[in-house]
Amino acid sequence: MDWEKLELNAKIINALKKANVTSARKILSLPAPDLQRLLHLSDSEVQLVHTAVAALYRTVPPVTALQLTLGEFPSLEPGHRLSFACPVLDGLLSGGLPLHGITELAGESAAGKTQFGLQLSLSVQYSREHGGLGAGAVYICTEDPFPIKRLRQLITQQSRLRPDVPPALIRAIRFSDNIYIEHTADLEALQKCVTQRVRTLLERGLVRLIVVDSVAALFRSEFQADEAIERARHLLAFSAALHRLSHTYSAPVFCINQVSDVVDGPNPGRCDYGLVESKFLPALGITWANQVMVRLMLRRQERSLTLGEQTSAARRLEVVFAPHLARASCLCGVWEEGVRGITQEGIVE
Amino acid sequence: MMLRTVCSSPLAPSVKVKLITAGFHTAADLTDVQPLQLCKAAGLSQEEADEVLRTLRDDPSPVQRRAAVQCLTALDLLHQEETRGSIVTFCSELDTVLGGGIPVGRTTEICGAPGVGKTQLCVQLAVDVQIPVCFGGLGGEAVFVDTEGGFVVERLVGVARAAVEHCAALAEDQEQRGALESFTVEKILSGVFLMRCHDYVELLAELHLLPDFLKKHPQVRLVVIDSMAFPFRHELEDLSQRTRLLSGFAQKLTRLASAQHGPAVVLTNQMTTKVSSSQSRLVPALGEIWGHAATQKLILHWEGAQRFVSLYKSSSHKDATVPYQLTAEGFRDATVSVSSFPSRSPAAGSHSKRPRTEH
Numbered sequence: 212m213d214w215e216k217l218e219l220n221a222k223i224i225n226a227l228k229k230a231n232v233t234s235a236r237k238i239l240s241l242p243a244p245d246l247q248r249l250l251h252l253s254d255s256e257v258q259l260v261h262t263a264v265a266a267l268y269r270t271v272p273p274v275t276a277l278q279l280t281l282g283e284f285p286s287l288e289p290g291h292r293l294s295f296a297c298p299v300l301d302g303l304l305s306g307g308l309p310l311h312g313i314t315e316l317a318g319e320s321a322a323g324k325t326q327f328g329l330q331l332s333l334s335v336q337y338s339r340e341h342g343g344l345g346a347g348a349v350y351i352c353t354e355d356p357f358p359i360k361r362l363r364q365l366i367t368q369q370s371r372l373r374p375d376v377p378p379a380l381i382r383a384i385r386f387s388d389n390i391y392i393e394h395t396a397d398l399e400a401l402q403k404c405v406t407q408r409v410r411t412l413l414e415r416g417l418v419r420l421i422v423v424d425s426v427a428a429l430f431r432s433e434f435q436a437d438e439a440i441e442r443a444r445h446l447l448a449f450s451a452a453l454h455r456l457s458h459t460y461s462a463p464v465f466c467i468n469q470v471s472d473v474v475d476g477p478n479p480g481r482c483d484y485g486l487v488e489s490k491f492l493p494a495l496g497i498t499w500a501n502q503v504m505v506r507l508m509l510r511r512q513e514r515s516l517t518l519g520e521q522t523s524a525a526r527r528l529e530v531v532f533a534p535h536l537a538r539a540s541c542l543c544g545v546w547e548e549g550v551r552g553i554t555q556e557g558i559v560e
Numbered sequence: 561m562m563l564r565t566v567c568s569s570p571l572a573p574s575v576k577v578k579l580i581t582a583g584f585h586t587a588a589d590l591t592d593v594q595p596l597q598l599c600k601a602a603g604l605s606q607e608e609a610d611e612v613l614r615t616l617r618d619d620p621s622p623v624q625r626r627a628a629v630q631c632l633t634a635l636d637l638l639h640q641e642e643t644r645g646s647i648v649t650f651c652s653e654l655d656t657v658l659g660g661g662i663p664v665g666r667t668t669e670i671c672g673a674p675g676v677g678k679t680q681l682c683v684q685l686a687v688d689v690q691i692p693v694c695f696g697g698l699g700g701e702a703v704f705v706d707t708e709g710g711f712v713v714e715r716l717v718g719v720a721r722a723a724v725e726h727c728a729a730l731a732e733d734q735e736q737r738g739a740l741e742s743f744t745v746e747k748i749l750s751g752v753f754l755m756r757c758h759d760y761v762e763l764l765a766e767l768h769l770l771p772d773f774l775k776k777h778p779q780v781r782l783v784v785i786d787s788m789a790f791p792f793r794h795e796l797e798d799l800s801q802r803t804r805l806l807s808g809f810a811q812k813l814t815r816l817a818s819a820q821h822g823p824a825v826v827l828t829n830q831m832t833t834k835v836s837s838s839q840s841r842l843v844p845a846l847g848e849i850w851g852h853a854a855t856q857k858l859i860l861h862w863e864g865a866q867r868f869v870s871l872y873k874s875s876s877h878k879d880a881t882v883p884y885q886l887t888a889e890g891f892r893d894a895t896v897s898v899s900s901f902p903s904r905s906p907a908a909g910s911h912s913k914r915p916r917t918e919h
Binding site for chain 2: 222236239240242243247248251252253254255256261262264265266268269271273274275276277279280287288305309311312439444447448450451454455457458459478479480481482483484485486487496497498500501503504506531532533534535537
């Protein structure tokens, strides 16, 4: 950092140079008494240093919410979302995935979570006017091998799923070339993948969506029950990395999570998010929940749905919490062409 | 004040050493000294000598100056508190518990599990602080420091629209109808200043700049930091550094709030699991020392499917627990009155002095 740029008198700048501190981060994270000792300056001078360095460090000045709604600061409020490629699902989520922050989808095995991940990896590739972000996706697998056959099938069925997009446009997108698949077998590989390879892909503009399928697998398998603190530490580091990437590149993060059964009665140490009737809750506890901005849950139901000639087991997609959404849910099914929500009128059982 | 020692003064260490070697130990020693004399006697530069005399003699430090004016009686303080007012929450039961709402000039911490409504309450307050004076509001503005990325403009617009409609329905006399003309959704949006921080360093930077910002925008009556826990629980693995930064932070916020025309400072905090012997329970994050930071603490929690808010720590009001709900309009009274709810809050006992394992 160039201290000459600071609007301070020469004496203070000399003190900064003499003390050999090089970064603004260091200065800002030092408490005032420490900084005073380091620079040999008086209280009021240290305060001046803090204010001047802070002013230089801040990238975006305070903006009013009105400026945000007018779209003057797309880096803070992009004003659009990543579409699920289905009007019913987009309706439930008020337009789709928010571009900033972590969205989690929790559900039992075979609920259809991966189908959502795949569908988003395709819809992100459309242009903005068709609900996408005009870039590819990175798909991080930690459990099962990537379902490549299903992806191929989805790609061939895109024109059926997206009647709103001109067929020529769909044919022009080389879907499978834009999905970068990462397999990580342990935590170290996962952390490395997120901080290095995923960052590079985002930096080059090749991808604008991160899918993690699933977060729970590694964190649940690598730690014993008594290693909760260690697990929390890793979980925080991982979510901090994702959070930062998401905000820097306006890229949504979609994390698939497992669930854990609720076997005992009420427990003061467990947060049930007001889901009293649920027999299971998202895995990884409150440490992970604190990092999630939008939490969705997918439940498989007993009955089945019919759409044209196809039938599918009914699923209920529920918004557990989100800063901008009410708690609501909709029915959906997994069809040949992808996941589709069903409005109440459309139910044929 | 004349007895103040040179050692304890806020001067640069090198200057203090020079003064003491020259035989100046207390402020009284410096009463009759001219700047030039001091230069010669202590070997200081003209500039330094001026500063020494300014700090130790003529100009009491800001802290002392405040102490000098604040020779107030309890009655004066009561008046002062009444004129400052408070921000209504739109949940009448909570307002009653708080004695009118979130007090201006104080720090309030809102704790709760993810999704229980911390951000919703903050957004509601950012709107409510702007309600015109003739409707019993403060007609102020709000600063919203967002560290989690949970501030969604769409939600603010919804809450603001509901508040405008609410006031429109209440308008009775000419004055109120006149005030409504300028109380629009757009006006509310332009009265909320957003600062987004991605890590604790950016948050500290904003805090250093906040006093100047408040000077430039004297209408600001509310500063929200949503949340404190998020940046401080990431990246900062050195717990002793975290504790020191947090206590410095708390001190700054308290000073900010208690200054003349200081705003209400509202902080949110996450919950964490605390395991003691065989039982585990949810307690506010950031450790025991941070628990002393705010003058009031609200804990939001679920009992079954119903949301409750507990006033957990307050110097002026009784602890209580009341139900609330979140609607499309914002933070509101629970529609179904719940008669038999437990008064126990989930974090009761988090003030015990036992060391805490934080996860």
